[in-house]
Amino acid sequence: MSLPQRLLDGYATFQSGRLAAEQSRYRDLAERGQSPEIMVIGCCDSRVSPEVIFDARPGELFVVRNVANLVPPYSPDGAYHGVSAALEFAVGALRVKHIVVLGHAHCGGVRAFAEDREPLSPGDFIGKWMSLIAPAAERLGPRGVMPPSDYLMRLEQASIINTLHNLLTFPRLRKLIERGSVELHGAYFGVATGELSVLDPESGRFVPAIGALRA
Numbered sequence: 374m375s376l377p378q379r380l381l382d383g384y385a386t387f388q389s390g391r392l393a394a395e396q397s398r399y400r401d402l403a404e405r406g407q408s409p410e411i412m413v414i415g416c417c418d419s420r421v422s423p424e425v426i427f428d429a430r431p432g433e434l435f436v437v438r439n440v441a442n443l444v445p446p447y448s449p450d451g452a453y454h455g456v457s458a459a460l461e462f463a464v465g466a467l468r469v470k471h472i473v474v475l476g477h478a479h480c481g482g483v484r485a486f487a488e489d490r491e492p493l494s495p496g497d498f499i500g501k502w503m504s505l506i507a508p509a510a511e512r513l514g515p516r517g518v519m520p521p522s523d524y525l526m527r528l529e530q531a532s533i534i535n536t537l538h539n540l541l542t543f544p545r546l547r548k549l550i551e552r553g554s555v556e557l558h559g560a561y562f563g564v565a566t567g568e569l570s571v572l573d574p575e576s577g578r579f580v581p582a583i584g585a586l587r588a
């Protein structure tokens with residue numbers, strides 16, 4: 374069974390373009406192994422690819438994507454924990470220096486939580502997964518008369534902050550953060566505008582990334 378034509382065409386373009394240009398980098402990475410300094414926790418959303426947004430080359434970003442860019446709190450209970458495993462590898466083996474939680478506008482997962490949708494399947498994996506943002510919703514309080522789009526943006530951003538708190542529940546990571554060896558960051562991508570905002574830890578607000586860089 375062949376891959377979809379779109380993928381074959383894309384691979385052909387990669388092979389003659391980017392691969393040709395970066396062949397030696399790929400060889401180096403294969404020999405020496407990867408050593409990315411930045412981990413990105415992003416959403417599965419097809420519009421929000423961290424490598425595209427940050428113009429990353431091979432070997433630069435260690436990326437974990439899941440529905441709504443969430444990290445469940447530390448819970449060594451013997452269950453399967455994909456995000457925790459990736460985190461353990463990034464922090465313990467790769468020794469990344471930065472962890473960026475990248476949220477975005479128009480997040481379907483966050484909207485599903487906010488609208489309290491009917492489960493899509495008997496397993497209701499999305500409903501269970503999205504319950505991770507309940508603490509963020511609680512902190513925001515009742516939405517009152519706020520327009521839905523404003524509320525969703527606030528919830529998307531509050532959820533990034535909540536995920537950053539969840540990261541602090543991992544004892545080893547917490548120690549590294551306290552020692553200054555690892556820095557946590559929150560970022561938010563506006564899909565329609567392409568604007569990137571970053572969390573200002575002082576104010577707890579998201580401010581334009583470029584303005585923050587210039588400041």
Ligand SMILES: [Zn+2]
Nearest residue numbers: 416418441480
């Ligand atoms: Zn999303």
